[in-house]
Amino acid sequence: MKRILLILSLISGLWLQGQCYESVHLGGGHTVAIKSDGTLWGWGRADGGQLHSNVTREYVPKQLGTASDWSSVFCGSLNTFAIKNNGTLWATGGNNYGCLGVNSTIQAFSTFQQIGTDTNWTKVAASANFTIGLKADGTLWGWGQNDYFQLGQGSSSAQQLSPLQVGTATDWVDIAVSTNRTAFALKSDGTLWGWGFNPSSLLSYGNSNISEVVPIQVTTVNTWVKIRVGAQHILAQKADGTLWIWGGGVDTLGQNGTVTVTNTPQPIAGSWKDFDAGSSYSVAIKSDGTLWSWGVNPDGELGDGTTTNKNVPTQVGTSNDWETVQVSLSYHTMLTKTDGTVWYWGPNNYYATYGGNTTVSTVAVQMTNVCVGPTLSSEDFTAASTIALYPNPSKGMVTLDYQLETAAQLQVIDVSGRVVLEHELVAAETSLQFDTTAMAPGVYAVQVLGNDGGVWRSKLVIE
Numbered sequence: 001m002k003r004i005l006l007i008l009s010l011i012s013g014l015w016l017q018g019q020c021y022e023s024v025h026l027g028g029g030h031t032v033a034i035k036s037d038g039t040l041w042g043w044g045r046a047d048g049g050q051l052h053s054n055v056t057r058e059y060v061p062k063q064l065g066t067a068s069d070w071s072s073v074f075c076g077s078l079n080t081f082a083i084k085n086n087g088t089l090w091a092t093g094g095n096n097y098g099c100l101g102v103n104s105t106i107q108a109f110s111t112f113q114q115i116g117t118d119t120n121w122t123k124v125a126a127s128a129n130f131t132i133g134l135k136a137d138g139t140l141w142g143w144g145q146n147d148y149f150q151l152g153q154g155s156s157s158a159q160q161l162s163p164l165q166v167g168t169a170t171d172w173v174d175i176a177v178s179t180n181r182t183a184f185a186l187k188s189d190g191t192l193w194g195w196g197f198n199p200s201s202l203l204s205y206g207n208s209n210i211s212e213v214v215p216i217q218v219t220t221v222n223t224w225v226k227i228r229v230g231a232q233h234i235l236a237q238k239a240d241g242t243l244w245i246w247g248g249g250v251d252t253l254g255q256n257g258t259v260t261v262t263n264t265p266q267p268i269a270g271s272w273k274d275f276d277a278g279s280s281y282s283v284a285i286k287s288d289g290t291l292w293s294w295g296v297n298p299d300g301e302l303g304d305g306t307t308t309n310k311n312v313p314t315q316v317g318t319s320n321d322w323e324t325v326q327v328s329l330s331y332h333t334m335l336t337k338t339d340g341t342v343w344y345w346g347p348n349n350y351y352a353t354y355g356g357n358t359t360v361s362t363v364a365v366q367m368t369n370v371c372v373g374p375t376l377s378s379e380d381f382t383a384a385s386t387i388a389l390y391p392n393p394s395k396g397m398v399t400l401d402y403q404l405e406t407a408a409q410l411q412v413i414d415v416s417g418r419v420v421l422e423h424e425l426v427a428a429e430t431s432l433q434f435d436t437t438a439m440a441p442g443v444y445a446v447q448v449l450g451n452d453g454g455v456w457r458s459k460l461v462i463e
Helices: 002-016
Strands: 019-021 023-026 030-034 040-045 057-063 070-075 079-084 089-094 108-114 121-126 130-135 140-146 157-165 172-177 182-187 192-196 212-217 224-229 233-238 243-248 261-268 272-277 281-286 291-295 310-315 322-327 333-337 341-346 361-372 386-390 397-403 408-413 419-425 431-435 442-450 455-462
Touching: 019 030, 023 070, 023 322, 023 333, 023 361, 030 070, 030 079, 070 121, 079 121, 121 172, 130 172, 130 182, 172 224, 182 224, 233 272, 233 281, 272 322, 281 322, 281 333, 333 361, 386 455, 408 431, 419 431
Parallel strands: 019 361, 224 272
Antiparallel strands: 023 030, 030 040, 040 057, 070 079, 079 089, 089 108, 121 130, 130 140, 140 157, 172 182, 182 192, 192 212, 224 233, 233 243, 243 261, 272 281, 281 291, 291 310, 322 333, 333 341, 341 361, 386 397, 397 431, 408 419, 408 442, 442 455
16 A cells, blocks of 8 residues: 555656646747647747747746647747647747748737648648648648748749648658758658758758759668758668668767768667757667767757767766657757656756756756656566557547556556546456546556556556
8 A cells, every 4th residue: 555655646746746748849949838738838938929928038837828729739949830639730939931831921920820721730840940841631831931942842932921732742741850941751651851951961962052942752761760850960760760860060970970971871879769859969868768969069968067079979877767858949958757857958048948047057957847747657567567558549448458477456547646547457367448438638647556566657648
């Protein structure tokens, strides 16, 4: 009983130590987070309208409007994009070159404006002055600045005020943009495509600084699954978990100085679960939860307590419970751990890393007033025990598949720490279904407490 109470206390603490969010997203000098109730909150730089205000900065989380049906959020340098549950896309903040896509030359908006009337948007990737969007039908769209063909239209223009389709393909599945004028997208067949400005042969070798005017296939690989882009380099992951890098920039490629510019993918040794690219540096988390960084480091961008450049991946600290990483357009980094805590390093001039201070930190500092989740992904059952929870998110029946050596207890816990469902798990059985239709939408902690002392934890999202 004491062990159960301790676990419940720890879980409740994740929600109560500060404000917990479903997800937290970095912009330039601002941060926007979404709660489990569908509301949006933001803090940090606000002078461009990116946080529904025109003050210089918001020191503490401020709700962005009154809507409570937001499903996802994406941040640009001085703007914020968000998608509602109905698939509509909205934007607020800086609108240089029409990069909000709201068909207006007004330079900034301080409230959300709807982008067109379509109801099938799924993702946005925003650079400083142009934006790429993805729809559920697999089509790709671009708007904003187009002086280096970064909208993939085959022709350049000063600006594009509303979304234009990029080509005619309908099998796009992911998008990413550089901090400059380059765009990339993945197709469902695992191929990678890019267009726009071509610094350091980022898109095609031998054409450096000459734009690619429409999407071209980048490499012949057909197993790419994830991409992140800096100013002149790209990180791309294959389906086998390996990480590859190409492009250029001093110390950026992590190849010990032996490769400075290339469009041939170079391997980054190890297996990786998350990564992101800064302007001229990279931060990544290995599958074992350890944290690594490399590249330029004049202001402590690498989080290793120094201002020394690293031309090979270098471990940051000794912790092995890192979960996610994001690098902002303003050279600071935000990370989460498996316990739901949020950490940062780098400059904090606009209080984007709420809970810190305005000084530069060259090591990871916990954001004591913010948490995510809880992710609760720790597992200490024996290797012979396996557990899976699906579908997640869910709107009805949820299945727990398990193979346990001893009996155990399932508990589902709401945000107040209250156990809303309990069920005994028999070791001889392998599956349990439970109904969530009576549960309020939100995030729940799920844990399996084994009679042998094993504990498995996860989160369950009820839509």
